[in-house]
Amino acid sequence: MEWCYNNGLLEIQNQTYKIKDGITQNLWCVYDRDLESDNFAEIKKVDDVAFSIAIQHAEQIGINIAWSNDAFELWILLHFEQIPVHTPFHRNYIYERLTEIFKNIAPRTETLDKITGNPRFNYKDSLKAQKHFIPEVLPRLKATREFAITNAIALEQNFSAQVPYDSCNPCTRVHHLVSALLNA
Numbered sequence: 001m002e003w004c005y006n007n008g009l010l011e012i013q014n015q016t017y018k019i020k021d022g023i024t025q026n027l028w029c030v031y032d033r034d035l036e037s038d039n040f041a042e043i044k045k046v047d048d049v050a051f052s053i054a055i056q057h058a059e060q061i062g063i064n065i066a067w068s069n070d071a072f073e074l075w076i077l078l079h080f081e082q083i084p085v086h087t088p089f090h091r092n093y094i095y096e097r098l099t100e101i102f103k104n105i106a107p108r109t110e111t112l113d114k115i116t117g118n119p120r121f122n123y124k125d126s127l128k129a130q131k132h133f134i135p136e137v138l139p140r141l142k143a144t145r146e147f148a149i150t151n152a153i154a155l156e157q158n159f160s161a162q163v164p165y166d167s168c169n170p171c172t173r174v175h176h177l178v179s180a181l182l183n184a
Contacts, residue, residue, distance in 0.1 A: 004017075004027060004029075004063070005017060008020065009023050009027060010061075016057070016061070017057075017061055018061055019061055019062045019063070026064055026180060027062070027063045027064060028063070028064045028065070028066055028177050028180075029058050029063050029064070029065050029066070030065075030066045030067070030072075030174070030177065031065075031067055031072075032067060032068040032069070032070065032071050032072040032074075033051055033067070033068065033069040033070045033071070033166070033169075034070065034071060034091065049166070051069070051165060051166040052164045052165040052166045055067060055165045056165075064176065064177070064180070065173065066173055066174045066176055066177035066178075067165070067172070067173050067174075068171070068172040068173075068174060069165070069166065069168055069169045069170065069171050069172070070089070070090055070091045070094070070169060070170070071091035071094050071095075072172075072174070073091065073094045073095065073098060073123075073124075073128070074091075074094055074170055074171075074172045075148065075152065075172045075174040075175075076094075076098060076137065076141070077094050077097055077098055077101075078147075078148040078151040078152055078155075078172065079140070079141050079144040079145070079147060079148040080097075080098075080101050080144065081097070081101075081151075082151050082154070083097075083151070083155070083170055084170075085154070085155060085158045085170065086158070088169035088170065089169070089170060095122060095123050095124040098123035098124075098127070099121065099122045099123040099124075101123075102116055102123055102127060102136075102137075103116050103121070105140070109136065111132075111135065111136060112136050115127065115132060115136070145178065148175065149175045149178065149179065152172050152173070152174065152175035153175065155170055155171045155172065156168075156171055156172075156173060156175075158171070159171060
């Protein structure tokens with residue numbers, strides 16, 4: 001929200017952000033959770049509450065939110081497979097699955113073979129970086145976008161509106177932004 005404020009899209013009224021009058025474009029905030037521990041018992045309740053409150057506050061003032069719990073890469077993974085829905089997981093699971101997928105994905109490129117041929121290859125360290133993500137990952141997502149949207153909807157439907165956002169894991173709402181962009 002700070003970026004929107006600094007760029008003249010939001011103002012502060014009564015100690016809270018508000019979309020400025022006359023602003024008609026859709027405003028989107030995109031972020032992920034990034035749980036600090038893969039041991040859920042160690043996660044501080046204050047961090048859970050902060051995640052949920054940030055989403056609620058943005059929605060109250062009219063900002064659209066595209067979020068993922070636990071990692072944005074959940075959206076990437078949903079392009080390739082359905083995932084378990086009843087057990088929360090940490091982003092390490094997502095990175096492990098993406099590592100395996102990209103070791104075996106077809107068609108192959110010379111660059112992808114070089115990256116995945118490294119004995120220490122893992123998605124997070126190698127393909128998450130923009131210099132490899134854009135040429136090696138992004139082009140593969142377009143063909144499976146509808147599959148990812150369907151998978152994201154299935155995840156989202158597992159949680160009622162009464163479930164706090166921080167408890168919606170695994171879940172992503174990036175598909176709402178993607179759909180809005182496709183319909184624009």
